[in-house]
Amino acid sequence: MDLGFDIKKSFGEFRIDVSLSLNDDLLVLFGPSGAGKTLILKMISGIVAPDEGYVTIGSEKVFDSKTGVARPIRERKIGYLFQDYALFPHMTVFENIAYGAGAKQGAVEAKVKELVSLTRLTGLEERYPRELSGGQKQRCALARTLASEPRVLLLDEPFSALDYQVREKLRADLLRIHDAYPITTILVTHDLEEAFMLGRRIAVINNGRIEQSGLREDVFYRPATRDVARFIGTRNIFTGTVAGVNEGQVIITNPDLGVIKAFMPGEGGPLIGAEVSFCIRPEEILVIRPDKVLDSKVQDNIIEGEIVSATGKGSTQVLFLKVGTGDTLIKVELPNFVVRKLSLAIGRLIRVSLKRENIWVINR
Amino acid sequence: MDLYPLYLTIKVSFTATVFTVAFGLLLAWVMAKREFLGKAVLDIIIMQPLVIPPTVLGYYLLGAFGRLSFLGRFLEDVFGLQIVFTWKGAVIASFISSLPLFVKPARAALEGVGSDLEDAARLLGKTELQVIKDITLPLAWRGIAAGAVMAFARATGEFGATLMVAGNIPGLTQTLPIAIYDAVQAGDAQTANVLVGVITLFSFIVLYIAGRFTKGRF
Numbered sequence: 001m002d003l004g005f006d007i008k009k010s011f012g013e014f015r016i017d018v019s020l021s022l023n024d025d026l027l028v029l030f031g032p033s034g035a036g037k038t039l040i041l042k043m044i045s046g047i048v049a050p051d052e053g054y055v056t057i058g059s060e061k062v063f064d065s066k067t068g069v070a071r072p073i074r075e076r077k078i079g080y081l082f083q084d085y086a087l088f089p090h091m092t093v094f095e096n097i098a099y100g101a102g103a104k105q106g107a108v109e110a111k112v113k114e115l116v117s118l119t120r121l122t123g124l125e126e127r128y129p130r131e132l133s134g135g136q137k138q139r140c141a142l143a144r145t146l147a148s149e150p151r152v153l154l155l156d157e158p159f160s161a162l163d164y165q166v167r168e169k170l171r172a173d174l175l176r177i178h179d180a181y182p183i184t185t186i187l188v189t190h191d192l193e194e195a196f197m198l199g200r201r202i203a204v205i206n207n208g209r210i211e212q213s214g215l216r217e218d219v220f221y222r223p224a225t226r227d228v229a230r231f232i233g234t235r236n237i238f239t240g241t242v243a244g245v246n247e248g249q250v251i252i253t254n255p256d257l258g259v260i261k262a263f264m265p266g267e268g269g270p271l272i273g274a275e276v277s278f279c280i281r282p283e284e285i286l287v288i289r290p291d292k293v294l295d296s297k298v299q300d301n302i303i304e305g306e307i308v309s310a311t312g313k314g315s316t317q318v319l320f321l322k323v324g325t326g327d328t329l330i331k332v333e334l335p336n337f338v339v340r341k342l343s344l345a346i347g348r349l350i351r352v353s354l355k356r357e358n359i360w361v362i363n364r
Numbered sequence: 365m366d367l368y369p370l371y372l373t374i375k376v377s378f379t380a381t382v383f384t385v386a387f388g389l390l391l392a393w394v395m396a397k398r399e400f401l402g403k404a405v406l407d408i409i410i411m412q413p414l415v416i417p418p419t420v421l422g423y424y425l426l427g428a429f430g431r432l433s434f435l436g437r438f439l440e441d442v443f444g445l446q447i448v449f450t451w452k453g454a455v456i457a458s459f460i461s462s463l464p465l466f467v468k469p470a471r472a473a474l475e476g477v478g479s480d481l482e483d484a485a486r487l488l489g490k491t492e493l494q495v496i497k498d499i500t501l502p503l504a505w506r507g508i509a510a511g512a513v514m515a516f517a518r519a520t521g522e523f524g525a526t527l528m529v530a531g532n533i534p535g536l537t538q539t540l541p542i543a544i545y546d547a548v549q550a551g552d553a554q555t556a557n558v559l560v561g562v563i564t565l566f567s568f569i570v571l572y573i574a575g576r577f578t579k580g581r582f
Contacts, residue, residue: 074489099498148489
């Protein structure tokens with residue numbers, strides 16, 4: 001089912017102005033806390049009324065400020081998973097799900113049974129919500145929502161209230177359930193890992209606006225703005241001046257990094273003399289062995305720096321290199337074995353290579 | 365001993381509580397779930413009987429329902445209803461003075477049912493009536509019931525306003541608290557002791573029941 005919206009709403013200084021369209025897919029709405037993500041879901045579902053704009057489900061306009069259409073919540077057939085699940089505390093798991101199905105007893109029973117087994121709640125049907133774990137509550141709420149046969153599913157931070165260990169399993173569950181019930185879905189999260197794992201399509205939202213939306217790979221490796229680059233954890237975002245442009249390449253100078261060569265970010269690239277940002281993900285930076293003799297081909301974008309900090313992060317180490325005379329720091333993430341093999345430690349000088357194909361120039 | 369005051373008190377209190385719950389539930393719901401201009405003022409007006417002297421309340425009611433008032437004459441001329449110096453006056457006095465004791469806990473109970481739960485039901489396609497019937501009331505009924513018990517207890521103890529509006533006519537408008545006052549004035553210690561004992565025991569039971577209601581399961 002197609003879902004499209006273009007909605008605006010002001011709360012004093014804060015303003016939401018977003019438009020998106022999607023179909024039969026799972027879109028992740030990703031952004032920092034306070035970006036307006038939950039409010040967007042509430043406006044789509046009708047819990048909060050937008051100041052202006054429209055919301056379309058399939059071919060039906062459920063909200064349109066121009067014609068004055070505003071279907072009540074109950075007629076929109078939207079499934080909504082609240083952040084704290086909003087299970088009815090006076091009903092059992094079975095009753096909660098059956099209330100969602102809300103039809104005649106016999107038909108409901110079969111449907112509830114199916115959903116109970118799909119969401120791995122078998123044996124818990126007679127329990128009350130207070131007797132369930134966080135993950136069970138979440139799956140019960142999802143089952144209740146699916147029971148109402150929604151045209152669109154809105155999930156508000158569905159994993160934020162759960163322990164780290166169960167999240168991973170439940171994310172896999174969600175993808176499995178989405179395969180079984182391929183409903184147009186918007187999932188809201190501020191968790192980068194979650195966004196990457198669940199969303200084939202991602203929309204990055206900040207300050208009430210969509211900064212970029214597109215395929216996961218585009219958003220993660222080709223951020224459109226500095227903010228997007230920051231939110232997706234790129235960390236190494238630098239600015240420089242364009243010194244030259246030729247054959248799809250751009251040469252950028254930065255006082256600390258020196259001369260950096262990168263590929264052009266598509267057509268309409270930057271002009272000579274323009275100020276641009278460019279970024280590289282920490283895990284895409286290569287360390288060059290001290291004894292290695294470099295041939296001319298890989299001499300581009302070689303930077304020397306001093307390790308000023310090293311922090312373990314599970315299977316990898318995060319190093320910060322201080323380069324140049326200013327306070328530019330480069331974040332490098334390396335597998336533990338590399339750090340051990342090259343005995344990289346604080347205070348050592350090392351050379352790293354920022355390969356051209358790993359650098360992304362932000363055009364704006 | 366004349367048991368009429370006991371009978372009258374129960375009759376008046378019960379009738380008043382029916383009105384309190386019916387009207388108070390509406391008020392509590394509006395106060396809990398709706399935003400409107402003058403809400404703060406309405407809240408103060410509802411709560412005022414808690415703090416103004418019952419005699420003042422009685423004076424107001426006398427002014428509103430007396431023969432000289434428009435409302436009093438209207439009720440008498442059109443419906444043949446006489447309020448002042450009848451047991452109906454006692455009902456109105458009890459109703460007004462017990463209303464805040466019901467509205468306060470009932471409103472808190474209704475507010476306690478989070479809007480997310482009600483929205484969740486609406487999202488499942490339920491109408492407003494279904495939301496109230498299936499979600500709001502089942503989750504708030506303990507607070508509402510506790511409020512009703514408190515209101516009933518308050519009504520049984522109503523003295524000042526009742527005396528002003530309904531007077532002290534033995535066998536007609538003399539409720540239990542007024543009968544106690546009468547007995548003490550007349551030096552009838554035996555009657556006073558029995559009636560005081562009855563009302564003390566009664567209020568103890570009522571508070572116990574109200575406490576049971578508020579110890580919720582959910």
